[in-house]
Amino acid sequence: KMELQDVSSEPLKADEIRIQTIYSGISRGTEMTVYRGTSPLFNKLYDSDIKLFLKSDLASFTYPLEFGYENIGRIVEAGPEVSGYAVGDIVFSPMQHTEYLNLSTTESSVFFGDLVPILKMPRQIKPEFSSCVLSSQLRAGGPQNLRSPGGIRIKLISLQRGPRTSSVGSFQNPLPERRCLKHYQPFIGGVL
Structure with missing residues (x-):
């Protein structure tokens, strides 16, 4: 309601x-x-x-x-x-x-x-992002498979900046801010 x-x-x-x-x-x-x-x-x-x-x-x-x-x-x-x-x-x-x-x-x-x-607006997700990082024990630059939704995933990819970072998502056409991430590799099914 x-x-x-x-x-x-x-x-x-x-x-x-x-x-x-x-x-x-x-x-x-x-x-x-x-x-x-x-x-x-x-x-x-x-x-x-x-x-x-x-x-x-x-x-x-x-x-x-x-x-x-x-x-x-x-x-x-x-x-x-x-x-x-x-x-x-x-x-x-x-x-x-x-x-x-x-x-x-x-x-x-x-x-x-x-x-x-x-x-x-995405700046507000900082507490959620911090919680994800602390809970997952991410290591910057390490290999990761990110399954987090939306903005949190973008921030996690930014943190990783590693060549072995993949992202599982449901979008076919990444938004411009997602495309600008140097090491962003969208994974839309199949083998990466």
């Missing part, structure tokens, strides 16, 4: 900026499974020690959820103690789907929009 809610904006604190959303990205993985109700986070509990979903009466997620973590917007207001950001700047933030949001510039990661805004 999805619903829109009217929520009044909180007053800005001295170190905060108010961002009006331009783009809000929806991930094809986590968020779409949540939207469809197929995410294991609704009927299982994730055990971070063993990195598995376990059967449980407790769920990792329960409704209602304020979801989202890919927000690009324009700063429309800044608190008196804000430095380094100005009204009119386009920024990326790992925040929820909303028309306006307040964000601390001293406690949060805010990125300047020095690229075309929509190209900034």
Whole structure:
């Protein structure tokens, strides 16, 4: 179930900026499974020690959820103690789907929009990427067979930069950013 809610904006604190959303990205993985109700986070509990979903009466997620973590917007207001950001700047933030949001510039990661805004979105997958790297014990430059979806796979291929890096995917025509990776070898079935 999805619903829109009217929520009044909180007053800005001295170190905060108010961002009006331009783009809000929806991930094809986590968020779409949540939207469809197929995410294991609704009927299982994730055990971070063993990195598995376990059967449980407790769920990792329960409704209602304020979801989202890919927000690009324009700063429309800044608190008196804000430095380094100005009204009119386009920024990326790992925040929820909303028309306006307040964000601390001293406690949060805010990125300047020095690229075309929509190209900034993949930066948010850094926590997911870090989790993949740490969990898989990847070694930079070593042989790997990457089965990770989308942007995470691109970042892993970038990290590897090795001649023995292959990628299993379902795309026939790689996007330009995928084509530019020097050692990218798409594997679409058969033998590599």
